Amino acid sequence: MSVRPPIAMLAELTHRCPLSCPYCSNPLELARIDAELDTDTWSRVFREAAELGVLQLHLSGGEPASRRDLTELVRAAREAGLYTNLITSGIGLTERRLRELDEAGLDHIQLSLQGTDAAMADRIGGYKGGYDRKMQVAGWIGEIGFPLTLNAVLHRQNLHQLPRALEMAVEMGARRIEVATVQFHGWALMNRDALMPTREQAREADRIVTEARQGLKGTLVIDYVPADYHSDYPKRCMGGWGTTGLNVAPDGLVLPCHAAQTIPHLTFDNVRDRPLAEIWYEGAAFNAYRGTEWMAEPCRSCERKLKDFGGCRCQAMAVVGDAAATDPVCVKSPHHGALQVQAEAFAKGSEDALTWRAAPKRAAEPAE
Numbered sequence: 001m002s003v004r005p006p007i008a009m010l011a012e013l014t015h016r017c018p019l020s021c022p023y024c025s026n027p028l029e030l031a032r033i034d035a036e037l038d039t040d041t042w043s044r045v046f047r048e049a050a051e052l053g054v055l056q057l058h059l060s061g062g063e064p065a066s067r068r069d070l071t072e073l074v075r076a077a078r079e080a081g082l083y084t085n086l087i088t089s090g091i092g093l094t095e096r097r098l099r100e101l102d103e104a105g106l107d108h109i110q111l112s113l114q115g116t117d118a119a120m121a122d123r124i125g126g127y128k129g130g131y132d133r134k135m136q137v138a139g140w141i142g143e144i145g146f147p148l149t150l151n152a153v154l155h156r157q158n159l160h161q162l163p164r165a166l167e168m169a170v171e172m173g174a175r176r177i178e179v180a181t182v183q184f185h186g187w188a189l190m191n192r193d194a195l196m197p198t199r200e201q202a203r204e205a206d207r208i209v210t211e212a213r214q215g216l217k218g219t220l221v222i223d224y225v226p227a228d229y230h231s232d233y234p235k236r237c238m239g240g241w242g243t244t245g246l247n248v249a250p251d252g253l254v255l256p257c258h259a260a261q262t263i264p265h266l267t268f269d270n271v272r273d274r275p276l277a278e279i280w281y282e283g284a285a286f287n288a289y290r291g292t293e294w295m296a297e298p299c300r301s302c303e304r305k306l307k308d309f310g311g312c313r314c315q316a317m318a319v320v321g322d323a324a325a326t327d328p329v330c331v332k333s334p335h336h337g338a339l340q341v342q343a344e345a346f347a348k349g350s351e352d353a354l355t356w357r358a359a360p361k362r363a364a365e366p367a368e
Ligand code: SF4
Pocket: 233, 234, 298, 299, 300, 302, 303, 304, 305, 306, 308, 309, 310, 311, 326, 327, 330, 331, 332, 333
């Protein structure tokens, strides 16, 4: 197949994070602070990304505001010609810092929402006072006039708050909300019991989103990731492996998706050793599941194979133990029935059995 350049790059600037969300999708083994790429290296990577054809840069983590040099990094990305989006919990951002980011050219902010009230948000984020802080940050974002997307991760414990999350997005003047039902990768996998939505919740969320898309047309765009364990077809993960986007981890490893390190036989190149374009076009990990040649049945002869590219490789790895298997979410997968039974069982688990994200190993938290 002919390989096109990526459109988007996710730069995971750090794995440090003040929150401890139990659905964190970062790897179990976090990159340490002393392994993080420095300002100059990130700036070079941004230039290489722009030359490669990347248009949008998502600055993420962990919590990207934990990087003291965030403003400098935004400036470097804008100078490289990239559209910059900051994905943040808001913790670590002050009004002054936001104004500096605005001055440096930050184009857009994506603010995460752990719950629509302090009790839920602070419990899920494992950070007391986090919700109030976030609301303050949302106010500054509005005053400065950053285009805003709200990002709500929903699961069994907070799905009833979906209508309020939509209202809040409108109240905050957000142009878009991402309603993402929790995906079970990384740390989240050990919390399936406590977080798996019920089938009824999943259907209700589908209904609410469908109605809201009609009712809020022209006011709010709703991106929706449904509860895939309760679905019949998988999502087109990452827009298709190695087709649309790439992730750079805090230590410089270049990954086809954020969970790719859960596939044990893959090896990843590092931006410290190899130019980004070479990694994208020639890297072994990117070519492992590109296109359709790697597919076995039932995907190989399926009419949907160019639509979903067989679903999510990391989910196939996590559930079936084979990254080249059909995503078990798919009705055509021999594991689909078992997954549905599992989902029903997980959905009856105890909500108290939450394991919060272990505190990232770090030498010191930078002060504002
Ligand atoms: Fe997609 Fe494979 Fe299922 Fe077909 S069989 S719908 S290609 S996951």
